[in-house]
Amino acid sequence: MGMPKPPSDFPGVDIAAADLLTACGQLVRRLRAETNNQELSWSQMAVLARLESAGPMSIADMARAESVKPQSMGVTLSVMEDEGLLERRPHPTDGRQFLFALTVAGVEARRRVRAAKQTWLAGAVATLTADEQRDLLTAAAVIRRLADSSTRDTQ
C-alpha cells in the first residue's frame, strides 16, 4: 500500500485529513447537484483540461495521471473520440500506443462548458471574504499536490 506509514505524529494530521475528506465529499455532491445536465461530464472536463495543458497523451498515461484504471480511461477516451472531442493518432515509435489530442470541437466544447460548470461555485466563492478566497486558492494548490503525491500503486 502507500506511504511509509507515519504514525499520526500529532493529532493535526488526522484531523486535517478527516476534515478534508468530508468537506470535499460534500462539495462534490453539491457540485453534481448544481451542475446537472451539462454537455460534458466532470470526468470529460478533466480529460480535456489535462490534454490541453499537457498535450497529447496515451490511454495508460492518462489513466495514471487521473488515478483510474487503464480500462476505465480507455472507455472514457473512446466515447469522447466518438463524440468528436478527441482525435486518436498512432504513437510515432511505439506501435502499441495511441496518442489522444483535442480536436477543435473539443477545445470549443471545453470553453463553452467551463463557464457553465463554474457558475454556481463562482457565485458561492464570490460571497466569501477576500481572505477566504485566498485561503481557497492556497489550499487548491496543496490539494492538487496531495492528489498527485507520489505513492502510486503500480496498479
Next chain:
Amino acid sequence: MGMPKPPSDFPGVDIAAADLLTACGQLVRRLRAETNNQELSWSQMAVLARLESAGPMSIADMARAESVKPQSMGVTLSVMEDEGLLERRPHPTDGRQFLFALTVAGVEARRRVRAAKQTWLAGAVATLTADEQRDLLTAAAVIRRLADSSTRDTQ
C-alpha cells in the same frame, strides 16, 4: 448592502473556483483509487458521520443535507438498514416520515473503517509542512461552508 449578483467582480473568484474544482476532482479520484475495497463506501461513511453528529434524521432531510435526491438517499439508507448499520423508527408526530439512527454495529463499523479510509490521506498530509496542514484545516472549513451555502434548489 446585498451585493447585486457578483459577475466575477475580479478574476480571483473564477480562478479560485476553477482551481478548487480540478483539485477536488483529482483528490477524489486518487482517494477512490487508494482506498478501494473497503467495508464501507464513501457515501455510507458520509451518512454515518452525519447521523452521528446530527442525530436521527429522515430520508428527505438526509437527502437535502447531502445534496442528493430523496430517492437516491432512500436506497442508500435502506441498504444500510438491511446491513444492520442503521435502525429505522417511525416519526413521533408525522406518520409519513421515518427517523434513521446509528446502531451499535453502525458506530463500530464507522470507527473501524474510519482509520483505514484515512490512512493514505493522513500519510500524504503528514508530508506537508505545518503551515500547509493549517492551510488545509482552514480551507476544509471554508469548503464545507461552500458545499452548504444556501442557494438550494427546491429539488
Next chain:
DNA sequence: TATTGTTATACTCTATAACTATA
C-alpha cells in the same frame, strides 16, 4: 515477460418517472 490497448461484465452512486400514503 511486461506493457498497451480492447472487450465483456458487474458494481456503486445517482437521476428520473410513476406510484401510494400522510399532512
Next chain:
DNA sequence: TATAGTTATAGAGTATAACAATA
C-alpha cells in the same frame, strides 16, 4: 395540494477479468 417514502429503470463512472498485439 404538498410532502414523504417506495419501486422501477436508466445512466455515468469505475473496477475486475480475460484477451490480443507490441516492446
